Amino acid sequence: MSGDDSAGAADSAARLTLEQKASLTSGSDFWHTQPVEEADVPAIMMADGPTGLRKQAGEPGLSLGMGKSVPATCFPTATSLGSSWDPDLVERVAAAIAREARAEGVSVILAPGVNIKRSPLCGRNFEYLSEDPYLSGELGLAFVRGLQAEGVGASVKHFAANNAETDRMRVSADVDERTLHEIYLAAFERVVTAGDPWTVMASYNKVNGTYATENAWLLREVLRDTWGFDGVVVSDWGAVHDRVAALRGGTDLAMPPFGDDEVVVEAVRGGTLEEGVLDEAVRRVLALVDRAGEAAEANTHTLDPHALAREAAVAGSVLLKNEPVGGAPLLPLSESAEVVVVGELARTPRFQGSGSSRVNPTRVDVPLDALRETWGDDVPFAAGYTLDGSPEEDRALRAEAVEAARGGRTVVCLLGLPESYESEGYDRNHLDLPPAQVELVQELVAVNPRVVVVLANGGIVTPVAWSREVPALLETWLAGQAVGSAIAEVLSGRAEPTGRLAETIPFRLEDTPAFLDFPGHLGHSRYGEGVFVGYRYYDVKRIPPAYPFGHGLGYTTFSQGDLSVEVTGSGDEVRASVSVTVTNTGGRTGTDVVQVYVSDLDSPVARPERELKGFAKVTLEPGASERVELELGPRAFAYWHPVLRRWVVEPGTFTVSVGASAADLRRSVTVTVEGTEIRTPLTPQSTVAEWEADPVGGPLLASAFGARGAELKANPMAAEVPLDVLVGLAGFPRENIDALVEAAGGADTSDDDAQDDGAQDDGA
Numbered sequence: 159m160s161g162d163d164s165a166g167a168a169d170s171a172a173r174l175t176l177e178q179k180a181s182l183t184s185g186s187d188f189w190h191t192q193p194v195e196e197a198d199v200p201a202i203m204m205a206d207g208p209t210g211l212r213k214q215a216g217e218p219g220l221s222l223g224m225g226k227s228v229p230a231t232c233f234p235t236a237t238s239l240g241s242s243w244d245p246d247l248v249e250r251v252a253a254a255i256a257r258e259a260r261a262e263g264v265s266v267i268l269a270p271g272v273n274i275k276r277s278p279l280c281g282r283n284f285e286y287l288s289e290d291p292y293l294s295g296e297l298g299l300a301f302v303r304g305l306q307a308e309g310v311g312a313s314v315k316h317f318a319a320n321n322a323e324t325d326r327m328r329v330s331a332d333v334d335e336r337t338l339h340e341i342y343l344a345a346f347e348r349v350v351t352a353g354d355p356w357t358v359m360a361s362y363n364k365v366n367g368t369y370a371t372e373n374a375w376l377l378r379e380v381l382r383d384t385w386g387f388d389g390v391v392v393s394d395w396g397a398v399h400d401r402v403a404a405l406r407g408g409t410d411l412a413m414p415p416f417g418d419d420e421v422v423v424e425a426v427r428g429g430t431l432e433e434g435v436l437d438e439a440v441r442r443v444l445a446l447v448d449r450a451g452e453a454a455e456a457n458t459h460t461l462d463p464h465a466l467a468r469e470a471a472v473a474g475s476v477l478l479k480n481e482p483v484g485g486a487p488l489l490p491l492s493e494s495a496e497v498v499v500v501g502e503l504a505r506t507p508r509f510q511g512s513g514s515s516r517v518n519p520t521r522v523d524v525p526l527d528a529l530r531e532t533w534g535d536d537v538p539f540a541a542g543y544t545l546d547g548s549p550e551e552d553r554a555l556r557a558e559a560v561e562a563a564r565g566g567r568t569v570v571c572l573l574g575l576p577e578s579y580e581s582e583g584y585d586r587n588h589l590d591l592p593p594a595q596v597e598l599v600q601e602l603v604a605v606n607p608r609v610v611v612v613l614a615n616g617g618i619v620t621p622v623a624w625s626r627e628v629p630a631l632l633e634t635w636l637a638g639q640a641v642g643s644a645i646a647e648v649l650s651g652r653a654e655p656t657g658r659l660a661e662t663i664p665f666r667l668e669d670t671p672a673f674l675d676f677p678g679h680l681g682h683s684r685y686g687e688g689v690f691v692g693y694r695y696y697d698v699k700r701i702p703p704a705y706p707f708g709h710g711l712g713y714t715t716f717s718q719g720d721l722s723v724e725v726t727g728s729g730d731e732v733r734a735s736v737s738v739t740v741t742n743t744g745g746r747t748g749t750d751v752v753q754v755y756v757s758d759l760d761s762p763v764a765r766p767e768r769e770l771k772g773f774a775k776v777t778l779e780p781g782a783s784e785r786v787e788l789e790l791g792p793r794a795f796a797y798w799h800p801v802l803r804r805w806v807v808e809p810g811t812f813t814v815s816v817g818a819s820a821a822d823l824r825r826s827v828t829v830t831v832e833g834t835e836i837r838t839p840l841t842p843q844s845t846v847a848e849w850e851a852d853p854v855g856g857p858l859l860a861s862a863f864g865a866r867g868a869e870l871k872a873n874p875m876a877a878e879v880p881l882d883v884l885v886g887l888a889g890f891p892r893e894n895i896d897a898l899v900e901a902a903g904g905a906d907t908s909d910d911d912a913q914d915d916g917a918q919d920d921g922a
């Protein structure tokens with residue numbers, strides 16, 4: 159926030175009555191902040207959301223704010239944007255959303271959603287970017303930059319640990335602090351510290367027992383004090399239960415209004431809420447209103463947003479599988495191919511999710527029409543199944559489709575999840591396609607080997623038995639209003655699908671990391687898998703996924719070679735320059751996504767085997783090579799220390815790998831990092847082993863024991879005994895312990911000597 163905004167806001171705040179100030183900490187209606195005419199404070203409008211502008215026209219009433227909205231471009235959902243691995247594209251999409259918002263007088267867009275896809279069962283995963291915090295953070299940041307560069311504020315949501323829809327308005331996400339920092343807060347941290355979002359949205363759920371909107375640890379200690387956030391914390395819609403507790407906890411703006419401003423007034427008058435706390439919230443809301451007012455005049459639409467929606471849909475499509483049928487990979491299909499289209503979703507596409515992100519699209523490219531534009535108006539079509547699942551009808555449609563598939567045409571079969579299978583507001587309970595679709599595809603491949611399956615779903619589906627015989631599988635997610643033309647572009651090869659999985663596709667629900675604890679029980683969701691979310695879990699458990707994180711094919715092939723990693727600095731200042739040569743080894747121009755993973759080979763805490771720490775998307779002509787350079791900062795090596803309660807880079811060896819997915823590492827280099835020597839404070843409860851391992855405590859303990867030290871060392875049971883227990887077990891004088899603790903004091907010294915590391919490519 160600029161200094162001017164807050165100075166102006168402070169002046170205005172000083173002129174307001176207590177009642178006016180209280181009113182500013184909630185809205186005037188479902189979407190607007192409260193205006194104060196006497197003080198020249200206008201109202202500003204907020205609107206969803208992550209897929210496009212959803213500006214509501216009428217009164218929300220019982221529709222829970224889900225009424226009809228003004229027409230706007232419906233871009234691909236976050237699940238597709240996440241799969242693009244393309245910050246530049248995400249930024250352009252957000253900028254286009256912002257331009258439509260500005261033209262409609264909307265100042266803040268309630269997006270992006272950077273919650274981690276903890277379980278594929280979350281009904282709202284289509285609104286989130288990835289299972290990985292680094293990827294979510296980079297793409298979330300790009301979204302915020304795109305919006306705010308056009309003068310529209312972002313609302314980064316849902317802060318925090320809102321990873322399920324079941325009981326979302328009450329459940330307590332019970333997560334240890336390290337897991338919060340490394341997994342569930344990391345993307346928010348990146349966006350807040352690098353993107354200066356105008357607002358952050360506090361989620362409905364509780365975090366470790368306290369509502370996010372009242373959680374001073376979350377909103378004050380972490381968000382404001384540690385990350386330096388000075389924008390507005392707005393509640394999710396209806397997430398404030400107690401206005402006073404929310405203000406105290408750090409929520410500035412409670413939305414929508416519940417007509418309870420007098421509660422705040424009375425609390426200040428009665429001395430239960432410090433007026434300074436209210437003033438701070440008011441200052442921030444006023445600064446937000448100023449910011450919105452200062453943004454330049456609305457831009458006219460300078461680009462073709464529908465074309466951008468198509469470009470994004472192509473970039474987010476993931477070609478999971480493309481096997482040869484009769485010699486060559488089935489895709490792309492030549493424009494002279496004989497094609498038959500199967501699947502109700504080709505005629506009635508599903509291209510966005512349900513709930514608050516729903517957009518009223520300006521137009522829709524229907525896949526069947528777009529496919530006929532390429533392969534001819536006479537392309538036959540068979541619905542194959544119904545979307546509402548009526549078994550009799552499904553059987554008849556299936557028989558018809560199988561007949562149509564006989565006779566050698568290539569079958570383009572659109573499958574996916576019907577709308578009722580996934581939505582904001584509830585979770586899924588399995589990962590399967592509807593049974594009628596599974597039966598259909600099995601019968602199709604039995605009569606025709608040339609079947610291309612095109613999937614449309616927000617959360618993943620498990621490609622179990624049904625996909626084994628399917629040679630080509632294209633995942634398009636919920637691809638936005640240009641869905642149809644994007645599919646035609648990709649299948650024909652006029653465009654290459656350049657998406658990569660932003661989440662792992664497992665074989666079975668039982669294999670998923672949160673299987674035992676999702677969505678939780680009796681008001682609590684225990685994040686028992688800790689930091690082992692997504693590929694971090696499959697890796698360490700040696701569970702082969704159906705398709706790994708980062709996977710995705712194109713229409714050409716690439717090699718990655720000659721990796722070099724140059725480490726400079728140390729500890730919190732460590733950096734690594736990674737460079738690798740990418741070569742297009744195939745016969746077409748294509749795009750590769752280089753992924754950099756870092757592994758800590760030796761750590762006192764259980765760390766994932768590898769974590770994504772960098773990526774780059776490169777497009778090359780056949781035979782061309784490019785040297786791709788990526789910079790890693792200290793966070794690429796750090797973990798969040800649960801005792802010291804901060805990020806640390808410890809000294810030691812790390813492996814830096816590049817590859818085409820988390821399971822396809824092409825090159826690796828081992829480097830030595832001069833980290834910070836970690837000393838955790840020694841206490842009377844520290845064990846003999848911990849004392850002995852400490853460079854200061856070890857010698858102190860040895861001299862305190864004197865001659866008995868040898869006896870202690872010789873006893874294998876002694877190592878795990880805390881010093882204070884030795885008082886009873888071995889008659890060690892209590893005063894000696896206190897003296898030792900004092901002498902050992904000053905834990906956490908650092909050794910920051912820089913040492914560069916000349917690393918060599920040792921292959922993978």
Ligand code: BGC
Nearest residue numbers: 206207223268315394395514
């Ligand atoms: C959703 C938010 C949304 C808000 C306003 C809530 O139910 O969780 O994501 O921005 O409604 O529509």
